[in-house]
Amino acid sequence: MSGSDSDNAVAVTGLVNRFGSNTVHEDLNLEVRRGEIMGLVGGSGSGKTVLLRSMLLLHRPHAGEISLLGTPTQSLGRAEEKRLRQRMGVLFQQGALFTGLTVKENVSLPLWEYTPFDAATIEDLAMLKIQLAGFPLDAANRYPSELSGGMVKRAALARALALDPELLFLDEPTAGLDPVSAGAFDELIAELHKLLGLTVIMVTHDMDALWATTHRVAFLGDRRVLAVEPIDRLTHNEHPLIESYFGGSRTAAWRDR
Numbered sequence: 001m002s003g004s005d006s007d008n009a010v011a012v013t014g015l016v017n018r019f020g021s022n023t024v025h026e027d028l029n030l031e032v033r034r035g036e037i038m039g040l041v042g043g044s045g046s047g048k049t050v051l052l053r054s055m056l057l058l059h060r061p062h063a064g065e066i067s068l069l070g071t072p073t074q075s076l077g078r079a080e081e082k083r084l085r086q087r088m089g090v091l092f093q094q095g096a097l098f099t100g101l102t103v104k105e106n107v108s109l110p111l112w113e114y115t116p117f118d119a120a121t122i123e124d125l126a127m128l129k130i131q132l133a134g135f136p137l138d139a140a141n142r143y144p145s146e147l148s149g150g151m152v153k154r155a156a157l158a159r160a161l162a163l164d165p166e167l168l169f170l171d172e173p174t175a176g177l178d179p180v181s182a183g184a185f186d187e188l189i190a191e192l193h194k195l196l197g198l199t200v201i202m203v204t205h206d207m208d209a210l211w212a213t214t215h216r217v218a219f220l221g222d223r224r225v226l227a228v229e230p231i232d233r234l235t236h237n238e239h240p241l242i243e244s245y246f247g248g249s250r251t252a253a254w255r256d257r
């Protein structure tokens with residue numbers, strides 16, 4: 001049974017994405033409930049990033065409807081789109097921090113752009129988000145080039161949280177981190193989810209992250225979402241594409257726990 005709009009943070013219906021003759025999505029459907037952490041997995045090239053960019057309104061689909069936080073997005077005006085964007089945060093794979101700005105300045109940027117607050121208030125809010133993301137406060141004046149991989153992710157997360165988003169998108173948040181830092185990041189996401197009541201959509205290949213944080217996981221294959229299930233069930237799904245994805249030696253140990 002499909003949920004009503006008010007139950008869903010995201011509803012994607014009949015999505016089609018094409019690049020020339022390459023059809024990436026064909027009649028793709030996905031519903032993400034408010035307050036859940038949804039993982040997005042699938043083989044390389046299955047269209048996870050294109051789906052993420054479509055949901056972030058960074059890529060206009062060929063056809064279909066995407067409703068975000070109860071708002072259909074197909075024919076939004078610029079001002080409405082901007083207001084909706086303010087309610088969403090995103091952490092891109094490489095962090096995507098501005099290299100010429102310190103961490104504090106990076107986190108302050110959305111606050112300058114979208115809020116009427118004065119400089120002192122913006123600085124206070126930025127420091128609050130930096131703390132919330134578990135980034136060391138005494139390193140807030142450092143530039144991105146002076147940070148470790150784990151610190152870059154936390155700084156980027158602080159920026160994603162700057163405007164108190166209701167919906168948080170994470171693109172491979174633990175890629176490139178050592179296992180200890182990746183585990184700490186998983187814990188942080190779970191804590192923030194609990195504390196802030198966020199809806200989180202996370203693209204990842206990281207099995208630890210899927211098991212540690214997600215409520216359900218959507219599997220992309222064959223140009224659509226083939227299944228949406230809790231990870232313990234999904235890893236036993238008998239669809240050939242899903243079976244083959246989770247049957248590799250790196251993931252089989254998880255499945256057979």
Ligand SMILES: Nc1ncnc2c1ncn2[C@@H]1O[C@H](COP(=O)(O)OP(=O)(O)OP(=O)(O)O)[C@@H](O)[C@H]1O
Pocket residue numbers: 019022024042043044045046047048049050051
């Ligand atoms: N801007 C673009 N122009 C043309 N083709 C594109 C563009 N962006 C994505 N594609 C194509 O769309 C398909 C899906 O790409 P996408 O990056 O979404 O896959 P993915 O599931 O995120 O893969 P990976 O796990 O390797 O990151 C690929 O065939 C890719 O070549």
